Amino acid sequence: AAISGAGLGPARPARRALPASPSQLPCSNFVFLSGITYLDHAGSALFPESLLKAFTDDLRDNVYGNPHSQNISSRLTHDTIEHVRYRILQHFHTSAEDYTVIFTSGCTAALKLVAEAFPWIPEGTKQPSSRFCYLTDSHTSVVGMRGITSSMNVLSVPVKPKEMLLSEKNTLPPEEQNCTTPHLFSYPAQSNFSGTKYPLSWIHDIKSGKLCPTEIPGKWFVLLDAASYVSTSPLDLGVHQADFIPISFYKIFGFPTGLGALLVSNRIAPFLRKSYFGGGTAAAYLAGEDFYFPQKSIAERFEDGTVSFLDIIALKHGFDVLERLTGGMENIKQHTFALAHYTYTVLSTLKYANGAPVVRIYCDTDFSSPDVQGPIINFNILDENGEVIGFSQVDKMASLYNIHLRTGCFCNTGACQMHLGISNEDIRRNLQAGHVCGDDVDVIDGRPTGSVRISFGYMSTFEDAQSFLKFIIATRFSKSDTAVPFQSSVTKLPTESVKSPVQDDYSSCNNANKLAPRMHILDRDLWDSSPAAVKTVKWQPQGTETESIRAAVSETAVPTWRRGGKPITVTNIYLYPIKSCSAFEVAEWPVGNQGLLYDRNWMVVNQNGVCITQKQEPRLCLINPSIDLKQNIMIIQAEENPGKEAVICESKVCSHRVKTYDCGERIAGWLSTFLGRSCRLIRQSSDIKSNKHQKNAKGLTPATSISLSLVNEAQYLLINVASISHLKDHISARLEEPLEIQELIPRFRANLVISAPESFEEEEWAEISVGSLRFQVVGPCSRCQIICIDQQSGERNKEFLQSLSAARGRKVSVILQSSRIARSGECFASLGHATMVVLQRTGPAAF
Numbered sequence: 001a002a003i004s005g006a007g008l009g010p011a012r013p014a015r016r017a018l019p020a021s022p023s024q025l026p027c028s029n030f031v032f033l034s035g036i037t038y039l040d041h042a043g044s045a046l047f048p049e050s051l052l053k054a055f056t057d058d059l060r061d062n063v064y065g066n067p068h069s070q071n072i073s074s075r076l077t078h079d080t081i082e083h084v085r086y087r088i089l090q091h092f093h094t095s096a097e098d099y100t101v102i103f104t105s106g107c108t109a110a111l112k113l114v115a116e117a118f119p120w121i122p123e124g125t126k127q128p129s130s131r132f133c134y135l136t137d138s139h140t141s142v143v144g145m146r147g148i149t150s151s152m153n154v155l156s157v158p159v160k161p162k163e164m165l166l167s168e169k170n171t172l173p174p175e176e177q178n179c180t181t182p183h184l185f186s187y188p189a190q191s192n193f194s195g196t197k198y199p200l201s202w203i204h205d206i207k208s209g210k211l212c213p214t215e216i217p218g219k220w221f222v223l224l225d226a227a228s229y230v231s232t233s234p235l236d237l238g239v240h241q242a243d244f245i246p247i248s249f250y251k252i253f254g255f256p257t258g259l260g261a262l263l264v265s266n267r268i269a270p271f272l273r274k275s276y277f278g279g280g281t282a283a284a285y286l287a288g289e290d291f292y293f294p295q296k297s298i299a300e301r302f303e304d305g306t307v308s309f310l311d312i313i314a315l316k317h318g319f320d321v322l323e324r325l326t327g328g329m330e331n332i333k334q335h336t337f338a339l340a341h342y343t344y345t346v347l348s349t350l351k352y353a354n355g356a357p358v359v360r361i362y363c364d365t366d367f368s369s370p371d372v373q374g375p376i377i378n379f380n381i382l383d384e385n386g387e388v389i390g391f392s393q394v395d396k397m398a399s400l401y402n403i404h405l406r407t408g409c410f411c412n413t414g415a416c417q418m419h420l421g422i423s424n425e426d427i428r429r430n431l432q433a434g435h436v437c438g439d440d441v442d443v444i445d446g447r448p449t450g451s452v453r454i455s456f457g458y459m460s461t462f463e464d465a466q467s468f469l470k471f472i473i474a475t476r477f478s479k480s481d482t483a484v485p486f487q488s489s490v491t492k493l494p495t496e497s498v499k500s501p502v503q504d505d506y507s508s509c510n511n512a513n514k515l516a517p518r519m520h521i522l523d524r525d526l527w528d529s530s531p532a533a534v535k536t537v538k539w540q541p542q543g544t545e546t547e548s549i550r551a552a553v554s555e556t557a558v559p560t561w562r563r564g565g566k567p568i569t570v571t572n573i574y575l576y577p578i579k580s581c582s583a584f585e586v587a588e589w590p591v592g593n594q595g596l597l598y599d600r601n602w603m604v605v606n607q608n609g610v611c612i613t614q615k616q617e618p619r620l621c622l623i624n625p626s627i628d629l630k631q632n633i634m635i636i637q638a639e640e641n642p643g644k645e646a647v648i649c650e651s652k653v654c655s656h657r658v659k660t661y662d663c664g665e666r667i668a669g670w671l672s673t674f675l676g677r678s679c680r681l682i683r684q685s686s687d688i689k690s691n692k693h694q695k696n697a698k699g700l701t702p703a704t705s706i707s708l709s710l711v712n713e714a715q716y717l718l719i720n721v722a723s724i725s726h727l728k729d730h731i732s733a734r735l736e737e738p739l740e741i742q743e744l745i746p747r748f749r750a751n752l753v754i755s756a757p758e759s760f761e762e763e764e765w766a767e768i769s770v771g772s773l774r775f776q777v778v779g780p781c782s783r784c785q786i787i788c789i790d791q792q793s794g795e796r797n798k799e800f801l802q803s804l805s806a807a808r809g810r811k812v813s814v815i816l817q818s819s820r821i822a823r824s825g826e827c828f829a830s831l832g833h834a835t836m837v838v839l840q841r842t843g844p845a846a847f
């Protein structure tokens, strides 16, 4: 059965179903994906578990030595690598007679190799010089080749896709037809921006001179950038005889990364130049004299050093598993296109109540067939007035829905400029305005600087497409918006009228694979006989900082004029000893030179030492650290299990050079049990200087480079109860349920909670004082998805960020920094004792 239904346009031809036996279904291989909608296959494919298993079994059963040695294990490696070369050639319907496989670290390295080794004829010789032509819709890595060619004095010529279609048959005068100057033309088989497939027939037409990118006489060679194309399409090199085909294997199999290949036609291979010779590329050479004789094998001549031989062996299992799970590339092509076509059709019919479209799709084809369009959709989301919603906003919302997509310009400036109508001048101006590739400046002067991309792979399911569409519908047609959902015929489609073999096969097993609920910590789960869910960490005192003295309210601070004129009080002081864990409320607290003493001094890291935050692990908020200044211990308590204290970590600061130190096995075991994943607790051991905060400093340049705690973005975060209260009304109205202000405040994870008479007046302050301490107000702070997590239960509700975005553009708190280094012993006086004084105001902040 084909996917078809009302409002979906013409039904597509029936597709071949993927293998139907449940044990072979791809989804049983992607258990770790449960709950996640992965839509960035053009960025990287995902690997199935069976690939890893086959690979590790292989490594366990065989001994693979260095392929350059002569013993038995080396022989095995060498032979296996040769076998993999044949397997790659077979995959592309060719053989070692016609093509050579050169292993590289990836597609980019393969492109660089072509640029260096191509037998260019530079400008200024008697012969006509070579040209390097490339399609403007090329990957950055292709465009970057011109850096190498220009250093070789070879001209490069960018060609627009339009120009290729208009290009006329070559009519060179006869005396020039014998010219042998080699030229190179490079184009992508599939744009990794829009998914457009450029005609493979160009290869033959360019080489035969029928299609001519420039008027220069000579012999044309074609570089087909197949990195994106081959991940979901079959490529037949027997028919389409490109001269150079660079690929990256993670785009096909998801694993291994850091391995690619250059397939070179044997017609040109012997003419490639080689100046460097590294380990393994030389047949013989003399170290003291200029004598070097290259390996006969072209592949080995270009594979500098020892190839990544275990990864190459993994490729074999990649091909096996891909074949077994899908039945081959043609099936993958049909399957992925069907998903993209469905998504495209629904997306392009979505409309607001006023008739305005919900998305603008950047696409050169009409999605009529998988021969002209790959499974990639590139778009921007619009509001009712046709204004683009910035891609970084879309990215943040998508992550709340556990949808992984790609945003930005995708390293393909050419395509980005063409589709978004960005001129060269705009790019230069944007750079001046501080926008660089890869940042999250998504709209400048109301115009987008990038877009959103979704892409499907062989393991994508119909449910993935549905989840994505539901996300768009949920975020664009929320209850409180005036827009009404689009026509009911389309609304029903995703769940009822669309049936496909793919959906049936996959959905049943996807449901069965829901993640097991996270382990609840029980006494008997703990690392030893201790019955406690309470752990303590002891540390060495940090000099004099621990001495806490209540400061008197400063007599010298002169308040400045404020609207209302009523006093401002500090109502709560919180610190967060462990990043992303629960707050520790104090009545008074010493300050260090990084902010509140011990604030965000510790963090929980995974087994590779990477920090875990609530974004990945909402349950961190259930871990309550508290600090006993007198005893120098931190007590860690998990919500569910109060119990007896036990001192478990008496580690010393090992050395000043070490930036963090580990709090030991026992606390790691306890945390791992609680969170149900392997993790450890580490602590910062010395001050880190950082000027990261400067991006927030609205023109304020701090006199000194201030210290931030290792994992802190700002020294202090302040919220005003009046502002939160204002927001509460807005969110309650939108969610149609009452909210408690006491439940809302902890979500902002502020250090200082104040009560000022007017909401948002804090945005107009420049300098304040609390007691004897003075602070500069650095600027508003942009909130992330953590505010969606209920700090009592660890549950997420994505409506929060949406409501906040709608109300305030995600900004509702301000960042402070000390105006000067605190004196030892200074501390916050608290709660009603301390009157906060505004010393200076700026104008109203711009929002």
Ligand SMILES: *Cc1c(COP(=O)(O)O)cnc(C)c1O
Residues within 6 Å of the ligand: 106, 107, 108, 109, 139, 141, 188, 190, 191, 192, 225, 226, 227, 228, 229, 248, 251, 260
């Ligand atoms: C991904 C990609 C590349 C670059 O591949 P790397 O693995 O990053 O070297 C080049 N061209 C296209 C079309 C791609 O999709």
Ligand SMILES: *[C@@H]1O[C@H](CO)[C@@H](O)[C@H](O)[C@H]1NC(C)=O
Residues within 6 Å of the ligand: 065, 066, 069, 070, 071, 072, 073, 074
């Ligand atoms: C074979 O050579 C490899 C690589 O040099 C070496 O690691 C291995 O120990 C050798 N094995 C034998 C049996 O000599």
Ligand SMILES: *[C@@H]1O[C@H](CO)[C@@H](O)[C@H](O)[C@H]1NC(C)=O
Residues within 6 Å of the ligand: 174, 175, 176, 177, 178
């Ligand atoms: C091209 O080369 C062929 C063979 O080398 C020669 O016979 C012919 O005259 C050449 N033509 C021109 C126009 O130079």
